[in-house]
Amino acid sequence: MRTFYLLLFSLFFLGSAAQNSELKNVSATINIKTLKKHISVLAADSLNGRYTTSEGQKKAANYIRNEFNKAGLHPYNDTSFYQTFSLWSWRWGKCELKVGDILLQSYKDFIYRCNSPLDSINTDCVFVGYGEDDIINNIDLQDKVAFAFTKSYSNYYHLAYRLKSKGVKAIILTNPKDKNSFTRLVKSEDPDHVNVSKAKPFFSKTATRIYIVNPSLTKTFFNKNSNVLSQINTLEEAKKIKSQIISANCPAIVEKVKTENVIGYLKGKSDETIVISAHYDHIGKKGSLICNGADDNASGTSALITLANTYAQQTEIPDRSILFLATSGEELGLLGALHFADHQQELPFDIKANLNIDMIGRRDSTHKSNYIYIIGGKEYPVLDSLCNVANKKVGLTLDYGYAGRSSFGNILNLSDHYAFHKQGIPILGFFNGLHPDYHKPTDTIDKIEFDEMLKRVQLIYLTGNLLVNKQSYSNN
Incomplete structure (x- = not known):
């Protein structure tokens, strides 16, 4: 030295x-x-x-x-x-969301927002408004799809947790107050993105499966536009909204x-x-x-x-x-x-x-x-x-x-x-x-x-x- x-x-x-x-x-x-x-x-x-x-x-x-x-x-x-x-590596396969007989298009009509795949489901879609306690606590959501309004696509986790605790299969969210927010969200996503890691991916069985949809499609789900539905905040009004059958799946390719x-x-x-x-x-x-x-x-x-x-x-x-x-x-x-x-x-x-x-x-x-x-x-x-x-x-x-x-x-x-x-x-x-x-x-x-x-x-x-x-x- x-x-x-x-x-x-x-x-x-x-x-x-x-x-x-x-x-x-x-x-x-x-x-x-x-x-x-x-x-x-x-x-x-x-x-x-x-x-x-x-x-x-x-x-x-x-x-x-x-x-x-x-x-x-x-x-x-x-x-x-x-x-x-x-x-x-893992990436999404063909993610689908179907309302009755109408097949929606990924990254045009909806985005799937979850890090775990969704097995095929076919069940009722139930409207729950902005997630008022009176509605969520008194409507049967077990094994259903909940359709909810949100004021922000980055601040919905508490609502999602409450809906998940009621046994929903999946959640559909939209923001009726900011109709351009869905377009901005689509632009921020890369539909061809591949996730790469050293370890084989693990997918949670209990993750909350969420679809975010264009608010212009609200009428497709319930035959009423978002301006009308956004005024609903009571259990009695929510129960009058006719339920739709939703078919959905989003497989992962590993x-x-x-x-x-x-x-x-x-x-x-x-x-x-x-x-x-x-x-x-x-x-x-x-x-x-x-x-x-x-x-x-x-x-x-x-x-x-x-x-x-x-x-x-x-x-x-x-x-x-x-x-x-x-x-x-x-x-x-x-x-x-x-x-x-x-x-x-x-x-x-x-x-x-x-x-x-x-x-x-x-x-x-x-x-x-x-x-x-x-x-x-x-x-x-x-x-x-x-x-x-x-x-x-x-x-x-x-x-x-x-x-x-x-x-x-x-x-x-x-x-x-x-x-x-x-x-x-x-x-x-x-x-x-x-x-x-x-x-x-x-x-x-x-x-x-x-x-x-x-x-x-x-x-x-x-x-x-x-x-x-x-x-x-x-x-x-």
């Missing part, structure tokens, strides 16, 4: 000129034009937000694989750049699906390996709007591809091998990184450290410019010292403000570097902090600040150079 710090001291004072030359030598590959090129592909509308297992995610994986191949990286197992692993990490490596003089990682998946869509994820994490993936190409063009063989890991499933719980870390025995690599890149293209509200958050620096001070040496050339403010934060602020546990950290492998995460466009359709390429991003990629590159040099780093 004493030898390491003597070397570190020398690097602080002697490394600046060498690093200036080092950055100049790689400016042909580490530049704004290159970074922008990769983000433009990864954050394009055609990839539909790169949701794990989606067609857009597969397109992104194919692009990264081709770039790794063009750079001259070796496939991670010398056969394929893909490390494939299995997940579970399947095993596959996704893939994209991995390439450069062989060094030993099997000791530095992993540079970034996740390339994102959250898909919110309703009809695509969440392109330009910062999260097309920026990190662009940096990863750029670094792979830069290291691959160096003529001198590094002391350590370098593995470039583009993960899928990060947004679903670090699934790709955890799979890789849990299957290290499949690969002939002795992993010594991980540099993880997750959102490096923007600024947060607390900084004007010229900074980067460092994750893991407090936990791994030797590795952090190397980053500080590298930063002598770049001159960024290294912010450790996320260290020790709880909840969402604990980024140490909430990005792919955690998969390595939990196994005791030293890590550094590079992160620009949160901004108002995080996980929103507004995280687009026009908001990427490429001048800032370039300096961050330069810092990661220089830190990586020190890491692959055995003489300048040991985690022992």
Whole structure:
């Protein structure tokens, strides 16, 4: 350790000129034009937000694989750049709602609002108004469908609980006071959304099955429009409303699906390996709007591809091998990184450290410019010292403000570097902090600040150079 710090001291004072030359030598590959090129592909509308297992995610994986191949990286197992692993998915099948002989249309006339499927039912539909106690407590609802009015599609849970306690099979809700609210709700939903998880989905037997219908269809159910029915608030009036027969079902389609990490490596003089990682998946869509994820994490993936190409063009063989890991499933719980870390025995690599890149293209509200958050620096001070040496050339403010934060602020546990950290492998995460466009359709390429991003990629590159040099780093 004493030898390491003597070397570190020398690097602080002697490394600046060498690093200036080092950055100049790689400016042909580490530049704004290159970074922008990769983000433009990864954050394009055609990839539909790169949701794990989606067609857009597969397109992104194919692009990264081709770039790794063009750079001259070796496939991670010398056969394929893909490390494939299995997940579970579920989506709705054909959801139906029929009033007498009239078949309503999903996402035009109704939306099914529940996380559990509905087995086929055929039963009376009973009008209960806004859920007045006199009506709910004195009408037979056992094994029926309750039709209720609500003033808000986000604040009906107490009413639903009361109706469920009366034994209803399902609930139909509508908002007669705001006739445009159903249209807004439909626009906020993605009818093609697929839910993906590591575990096989579990569906509750007791969940409240809810249909939300367009208020213009009230007459279809009871031959009276919503203006008339909304005036009903007594048991006597409610009992006069003729009951309809409702047929309904909403099956779930459950399947095993596959996704893939994209991995390439450069062989060094030993099997000791530095992993540079970034996740390339994102959250898909919110309703009809695509969440392109330009910062999260097309920026990190662009940096990863750029670094792979830069290291691959160096003529001198590094002391350590370098593995470039583009993960899928990060947004679903670090699934790709955890799979890789849990299957290290499949690969002939002795992993010594991980540099993880997750959102490096923007600024947060607390900084004007010229900074980067460092994750893991407090936990791994030797590795952090190397980053500080590298930063002598770049001159960024290294912010450790996320260290020790709880909840969402604990980024140490909430990005792919955690998969390595939990196994005791030293890590550094590079992160620009949160901004108002995080996980929103507004995280687009026009908001990427490429001048800032370039300096961050330069810092990661220089830190990586020190890491692959055995003489300048040991985690022992």
